[in-house]
Amino acid sequence: MADMNLNEARSYLNYLLTLSIRREEAFGALAFTFIKEHDMEALGLLPEEQFNLLMAIIQAFAPEPKRYTQKLELLKRAKELQSRTSYSNPELTRQLDYDIRKTQAELNIYDEAMRPAGQPLDKQLLIVQSDVPDYILDIAQKRAGTYYQKKYHLTKEAKAGQHFSGGARKFEPDNEDVHREFPGACGPFMNSRANAFHLMLPFDLKITRKPEDPLEAGVRVFYAKEGYSFPLAYDMDKLVSYNDGQVLPLDLDDPNLIFVSASRVKEPEFKYQIGDPSPENPPEFSYPRAIIERMGSLGTFLQMVSNFKVWFDASRVSVLIQGAPDLHEYGLQGGSGLMTRTHASDKIPAYAESSKEPWQEGL
Incomplete structure (x- = not known):
């Protein structure tokens, strides 16, 4: 028209x-x-x-x-x-x-x-540290916002239909002109996705129970079940301990095995190199390999260690972290929790580090 x-x-x-x-x-x-x-x-x-x-x-x-x-x-x-x-x-x-x-x-x-006037808030400062600050603070946030806006985009008719929900209704499930009950029409739903701070990776991850067809940058293997996990490696058609190379009595079809592989960097604006570049360590592989080498496991959960730190006054601020809300669509579950103090409460160096710089005082 x-x-x-x-x-x-x-x-x-x-x-x-x-x-x-x-x-x-x-x-x-x-x-x-x-x-x-x-x-x-x-x-x-x-x-x-x-x-x-x-x-x-x-x-x-x-x-x-x-x-x-x-x-x-x-x-x-x-x-x-x-x-x-x-x-x-x-x-x-x-x-x-x-x-x-x-x-x-x-x-x-x-x-x-x-929009009540209210009292002015006592602003609190959050300071972040990252190996890849330009990517994580800028590029990743733009990509995440674009992803959710595109995923939950409303047609013009569906968007206009939000203004006209008060009249009598008939049963018309096949009439697309009256379809307006979409996730993207819910303000809180979209705010929790488009306006959150996103920890994204500039490469793809493949998580599977089978070892076939891994992504090209590298693979990690874990034995993971409720209450117990262990890092493994794959050597000469055998599964061995990642820690000392001991051969373990495990078959590749064991239902508790998880294979995690990473692709080359997919983000064209990502310019970071971990370690010295070489034929064995090209720029598009260095960061994905560094991330999966630092990977850990906790029961059935995998821990992606991206060296991202948030410093805050735990007496006045708490930080909510949670897995991406659409992980369930991929058969995954994300961990979540309210951070009120350092997660490294059992490591003295973590506390010693908090007094090295003047800006870290009280954080």
Whole structure:
């Protein structure tokens, strides 16, 4: 419907108004999308036709203050338009004025409730350390935001449909015009993904129970089950201890084995080299290999050690960490917890380190 002539526009307008008269659930989303995507004046629609559609949309808005910004905009458009219609009269003008004032007042009450003035917060500083600061603090956050925005993207109709959820409904599971109950329409759902701080890796990981077809940068093997885990290595068709090379009585089809492999760096803006570059340690392999070499295990969980540290005043701040929320789609589960002090509470050097730099005092 990008390019319409007058006849097509008038036909679609009549269709929309028919939906409105029938109180069809799809009306609001379709009509709101239509007036957003088309200049009704340029299409040649009569002022009366435009006014009728605007008023029908206004009446269809859900009675929720968070929708009133759009409702107020359409009321003002309708007021400007009505003087050019055959409906123009002082009583209608007065009624539109009343509706505009009422909607504006309710919107102000909503805004004040949602954004209370409150007392200024005592800001707390979080200081981070990383092997790859430019990547983790900038590039990774952009990539994560883009990933979630794309994954949960709403169509224009679904986005518009959020404003019109208050009317009567019929059972229409196959009518895509009334589909609007998507995760991407939920503000808290999207905020927890798009606005969180993401620890991402610039390469792919493959986690499997089978050793076939590993990724190219390197492989780690772990024996992992509830309550116990052990690092392994693969040597001469045998599984051996990662610590001392002792051959272990394990078969490759043991159900407790986990094979983790890493790809070359996939992020084109990642420019870090771990160690000296060489034919055996090219830039695209050095960081993935460093990460999987530092890997650990804890029961059935794998620990990816990325040397990312957060310094904070644990007497005033806690940091919530959790696995990516869509890990379950890949058959995985992420660990989560509230960090209130250093995880290295059993390591004296971790505390000694916190007094080396002036900025670390009290953190």
